Amino acid sequence: MKILVTGGAGFIGSHTVVELLQSGYEVVVVDNLSIGKREAVDAACKIAGKEAEFIHLDLTDEQATISIIGKIKPDAVIHFAAYKSVPESLSEPLTYYRNNMISGINILQAMYKSSCKTMIFSSSATVYGENPNIPFDEDTPLNPVSPYGRTKSHYEAVLHDFCIAHKDFTAIALRYFNPVGAHESGFLGEDPLGVPGNLLPYVTQVAIGRREKVFVYGNDYDTPDGTGIRDYLHVTDLALGHLAALDWATDNQGFEVFNLGRGEGASVLQILRSVEKACGRKLPYEIVSRRPGDVPASVCKAEKAATVLGWKAKMNIDKICQDAWNWQKINPEGFNPHYAVDGLPSTLTAQNGFKEK
Numbered sequence: 001m002k003i004l005v006t007g008g009a010g011f012i013g014s015h016t017v018v019e020l021l022q023s024g025y026e027v028v029v030v031d032n033l034s035i036g037k038r039e040a041v042d043a044a045c046k047i048a049g050k051e052a053e054f055i056h057l058d059l060t061d062e063q064a065t066i067s068i069i070g071k072i073k074p075d076a077v078i079h080f081a082a083y084k085s086v087p088e089s090l091s092e093p094l095t096y097y098r099n100n101m102i103s104g105i106n107i108l109q110a111m112y113k114s115s116c117k118t119m120i121f122s123s124s125a126t127v128y129g130e131n132p133n134i135p136f137d138e139d140t141p142l143n144p145v146s147p148y149g150r151t152k153s154h155y156e157a158v159l160h161d162f163c164i165a166h167k168d169f170t171a172i173a174l175r176y177f178n179p180v181g182a183h184e185s186g187f188l189g190e191d192p193l194g195v196p197g198n199l200l201p202y203v204t205q206v207a208i209g210r211r212e213k214v215f216v217y218g219n220d221y222d223t224p225d226g227t228g229i230r231d232y233l234h235v236t237d238l239a240l241g242h243l244a245a246l247d248w249a250t251d252n253q254g255f256e257v258f259n260l261g262r263g264e265g266a267s268v269l270q271i272l273r274s275v276e277k278a279c280g281r282k283l284p285y286e287i288v289s290r291r292p293g294d295v296p297a298s299v300c301k302a303e304k305a306a307t308v309l310g311w312k313a314k315m316n317i318d319k320i321c322q323d324a325w326n327w328q329k330i331n332p333e334g335f336n337p338h339y340a341v342d343g344l345p346s347t348l349t350a351q352n353g354f355k356e357k
């Protein structure tokens, strides 16, 4: 079965490529490398010991998208490609609507023309926005508070409408909570451009000495330790959720939505302590005022994915932080073949066919 992975050079896409290849799928990655890196796809292939085809494509280019999908003829598409920064979307809404919506419409049109009838879409917990009904189940009313969040809820609506018009089409929107961690090999992980917008890569960059201290935005929330709570999920668990969705799609049509999270929250201070445990030292931090737009807690109900897809996140916070630290330690500056190869234990380099450069 041939799977087209859009945005497969990014964080979640590349980890999903590993799991797809290891499960015997044929994989084609398309990415415009605006954020993602070619090295991530290479690392995914090396870890899996298999090849994936890579095609440089900007999905906002309608004709190129139709032509390339027409040639690839995938059996299913996993659509990760998007911009994902909430603050950036607030200052550049048109960039976000243009990239995320137009890419999404182009890929759907290209799929239709080449008779590809299954899409798994990266939606986000951000579609629930400011909402008192924690933990969120899939029926919680949507209330996104940023242009980024609205690109996700609007595109879910596009998929819903498309499935009504085309009864043989399957579209699954996976609402991810907080994907973090790294592949346990230490060879693939999150490599944000510039200052990390997410907590865990920021903390591991402090741990490696690239940043001075962790800023904790508010310790006066109505939570056990006063800091914000999120539903952190290991990126490999998340990747496996896509394989479960692909399986389910083989026997089901129409539009469906699933939360993917652990169904358990961890606070900012718990994450900090867990990274300290992983790296073996205390990390400097400073409590500063709350950030506008941050909600006190965001945690999902994960029962629907467990019951319907048979998927459940397996890895706990300590394993997530251990793997995130391991990746940061081996790759202090992010993707860098020199560090990655030199830093890997020799057993692992041998096992995965890495060669010293």
Ligand SMILES: NC(=O)c1ccc[n+]([C@@H]2O[C@H](COP(=O)([O-])OP(=O)(O)OC[C@H]3O[C@@H](n4cnc5c(N)ncnc54)[C@H](O)[C@@H]3O)[C@@H](O)[C@H]2O)c1
Pocket: 006, 007, 008, 009, 010, 011, 012, 013, 030, 031, 032, 033, 034, 035, 036, 037, 057, 058, 059, 060, 079, 080, 081, 082, 083, 084, 099, 103, 122, 123, 124, 125, 176, 177, 178, 179, 198
């Ligand atoms: N990481 C998170 O915290 C999180 C949470 C919820 C949902 N998501 C969603 O999951 C998906 C993947 O997230 P990620 O963390 O891997 O992000 P990422 O930025 O690491 O990966 C996205 C990839 O898409 C590519 N891309 C963007 N626009 C493109 C275009 N027009 N044409 C071709 N390629 C394009 C980028 O180069 C990048 O490689 C995104 O849709 C994101 O919105 C992420």
